[in-house]
Amino acid sequence: MDKIIITVIGKDTVGIIAKVCTFLSDKQVNILDISQTIVQDYFNMMMIVDISHSVCSFEDISLGLDKVGEGIGVVIKCQREEIFTMMHRV
């Protein structure tokens, strides 16, 4: 398992999840968990995905999602899971 956390932050519009999921599906990235919330009119989404069977590297997925984000007008970040587990799990 090679887990990555994808976060999407931006103004809420139609089709954000659809576009991100389509991109991930094209790259054979498996989505393990999705959660979202709206904070002060801003759309906050987090996905936990597994890229171990993907055709693309972490860098390619990260750059690809940057472009998807630009297209929708939201900021998409890719980070390896460890930074969060280190901080929040003893």
Add this chain to the structure above:
Amino acid sequence: MLNLFEVIETNNMIEHERLDVRTITMGVSLLDCIDADLPALCDKVYRKITTVAKDLVLVGERITKDFGIPIVNKRISVTPIALVGGTACKSPEDFAAIARTLDAAAEKVGVNFIGGYSALVSKGMTGADRFLIRSLPLALSTTGRVCASVNVGSTKTGINMDAVRLMGDVILEAAEATKDNDCLACAKLVVFCNAPDDNPFMAGAFHGVTEADAIINVGVSGPGVVKVALEKAKGENFEVLCETIKRTAFKITRVGQLVAQEASARLGVPFGIIDLSLAPTPAVGDSVAEILEEIGLEKVGAPGTTAALAMLNDQVKKGGVMASSYVGGLSGAFIPVSEDQGMIDAVSCGALTLEKLEAMTCVCSVGLDMIAIPGDTPATSIAGIIADEAAIGMVNQKTTAVRLIPVIGKGVGEWVEFGGLLGRAPIMPVNRYGCEGFVDRGGRIPAPIHSFKN
């Protein structure tokens, strides 16, 4: 499984509260470069640094991309050069040639500072130590990235007052040599008591002789994160306050631990230590002074400042120690004046004086740091300030340091601008009464009685 709020919390720390890893510092031993022939020595030093550290910057950038955590500086520390150059250097000018080699090697691998142009003289000085110390004004004024330090005392050895007196002269000469450039050489020169071998922070980093051939040390930061956490604990009692600082320090340090492990694995260099220091920058919201003010002081320097800083320092250590497998370096809270907007404000409004800063150094992680003083301060007074600070370190069995900048041609109330991470500082008054009779005595102050623990 992680939840959304944990992810948002971490990313808020990075994006809005200036959480970063302040530095990955690779320690490189140069003991195997020793040669009696100076050009051959310089050649070996250059080749070793540019080989061992060639991927340091690239790996740092990759880690930033992978985890989304900024790593502000990538740096190198080397074996104290007085030891490395002892057999080859017959004059201060010879040592300055090694400094230029270090500068060139640092530029080649892309690091912004290289530390270890140092002499360890806590009990006595060899001829080589004297040459290196004498070479500091030339070495630091003709290089851009080289940082220097001199350890003049320790709890075990006492204080080498000959070295302290000499440093008074050398700091003034270094200021004079760079007077057209805001006396910048002095910002790259630290005088220590009880210097640690594994400090990743500049300007005082060097790779101790007790260390392995190469090692990765990481310095974390995050005053902004602590301040924001404390905003939520407004009005609460000390128990809640301390618990909040500890929890936050734990989280910050875990990020440093992750970065250190990754850098160590990717570079194939063993992990040394995490330095848990809260290191401020001149940016608003990245200030140790602001934390102290959030704790309840109207301005840093007010009564209660030393107690608040002592508590902060201790809680940072308690939270951080559990977060990392190895903690070392200076670990605590830094209180540099020019690099901390809250400190700068406190000095300019008259709340914070040199004497209060000295009291604060009894309980903080280092010492009198990045303090601008009038350019006409006598060398003996500078030596006296160094001796005071070294005495605090010696008696309290802690690291203390002095990084003073006598600003040539300027006096109290004027400003000096260093730019970048070094910031800007108002020139502070120094007590106008002299101490020549004391610092000119020669010899050394013996180790304190409580150092005899055998």
